[in-house]
Amino acid sequence: MKLFDFFKRNKKPGRKRSYDAGAINRLLNNWTTTPKTADEAIRGNLRNLRARSRDLSRNNDYAKKYAEMVKTHVIGANGIVMQSKAKRPNGQFDRLDNDVIEGAWKLWGKKTNCSVNGKLTWIDIQRCVMETVSRDGEILVRKIRGADNPFGFALQLIECDHLDEDLNKDLQGGNRIKMGIEINQWERPVNYWLLQNHPGENTTSLFGKHYNLVPADDMIHLFITNRPGQTRGVPWITTAMTRLHQIGEYEEAECVAARVAACKMGFFRPDSGEGYLGDDVDSLGNTVSEAAPGTMELLPPGMEFDSFDPTHPSGNFAPFVKSTLRGIASGLNVSYNSLASDLEGVNFSSIRSGVLEERQNWRVLQSWLIEHFHQEVYLEWLRLAFINGQLASIPQQRFEKFANPKWQPRGWDWVDPLKDSKANLQEIQMGTKSRSDVLSERGKDIEEVFEQLKAETDMAEAVGIDISSINPIIEETSNEQSN
Secondary structure, three states, rough: HHHHHHHHHOOOOOEEEEOOOHHOOOHHHHHHOOOOOHHHHHHHHHHHHHHHHHHHHHHHHHHHHHHHHHHHHOOOOOOOOOEOOOOOOOOOOHHHHHHHHHHHHHHHHHHHHHEEOOOOOHHHHHHHHHHHHHHHHOOOEEEEEEOOOOOEEEEEOOOOHHHHOHHHOOOOOOOEEEEEEEEEOOOOEEEEEEEEOOOOOOOOOOOOOOEEEHHHHEEEEEEOOOOOEEEEEEEEHHHHHHHHHHHHHHHHHHHHHHHHHOOOOOEEEOOOOOOOOOEEEEEOOOOOOOOOOOOOOOOOOEEEEEEEEOOOOOHHHHHHHHHHHHHHHHHHHHHHHHHHHHOOOHHHHHHHHHHHHHHHHHHHHHHHHHHHHHHHHHHHHHHHHHHOOOOOOOOHHHHHHHOOOOEEEEOOOOOOOOHHHHHHHHHHHHOOOOOOHHHHHOOOOOHHHHHHHHHHHHHHHOOOOOOOOOOOHHHHHHHHHHH
């Protein structure tokens, strides 16, 4: 019988091939087919996800490394810097007023002004916000107007445990409370119902739970929205949490097994005749014998020694760990080499490709944080700074002029400095890239660089030193192009 005829005769009638992933069969019967809303999928798991994510960040090396990577690459050493770029009607930068704005912003960023508890600077808050959002999935930042500082404005960081995910009900007037957040018919937040006490505190509240009602205008609720209608955020390591936990348990088991294997233990088994007396007895009366490195013991007649020699760690340990970490790195959207600190067997091209792709992810997070956090904080600060007279030299009517500053996040050094510099130089000469773009990619401001260059030149001229020279890269590139 031909193969075609066999399949034709055994084909089930009335069935058309559709999507295999939607089929229900013995191989897929444990795969969920219940389409829940975003909030329903989150509500029953949020507390466990948050608790387990925090535990991993405390006790798992790779989870801790990821949290540090988020802070380091998104915020950096100097934070995301505000640069006032307001212009005069003639199109020139208003340097005098810009310096006033930037100076006042830096003054507010001191810990005595910026945080309501007087403990965190503006850079500290940026780092804490970024780490908390990545670990817990969300954070609440309350805008405190009338704070005890010259600007009358400060920030309060609140963990999202204060938002009770079990608080869900309909209110009169059409509003609803979803997991502690009151929303209107358009799902716009109206109020935040905050628990007075952190649910993790070892305290007992009388008469049940007590809530503080905070208007949405006073609150910044930071989380990444993955689905329409989503009210709360989930930890960023959610998809990698199972692997992170299992790899930690596996490494511990292998470590214990390796310690046991290193002991080279064994058992004394009587064959015939008189029993073995040993060196001592344990609490249960069993005969025991102590072993020391480099020593041998003569067994009495009738005794045999059975060795117990487990072989750990096994040869599959390293490949298994590496394979698992690659899956974890994919779930965290970082390169395996960065997460595992493993540069074994990589070449320049592969490491460059991984680094460049990873940096694009950090830039996406920087843009998200600027839009949803930095800009909102700045606008509220600017309004109250005008009201409280901290910008007295600038009329309040110019609020809109300074409402859209430039936010300069941290940049990165070039992977291959010489080649990248030549490529940037060629793009500048062709007019497809500006010097501002090149400096911005490295986290620098062109105005500051030009001011520093001018200051160096003036200083050199004042002491009679000629530092003017031709850039060898420019000269080499020009020669290459002329040839």
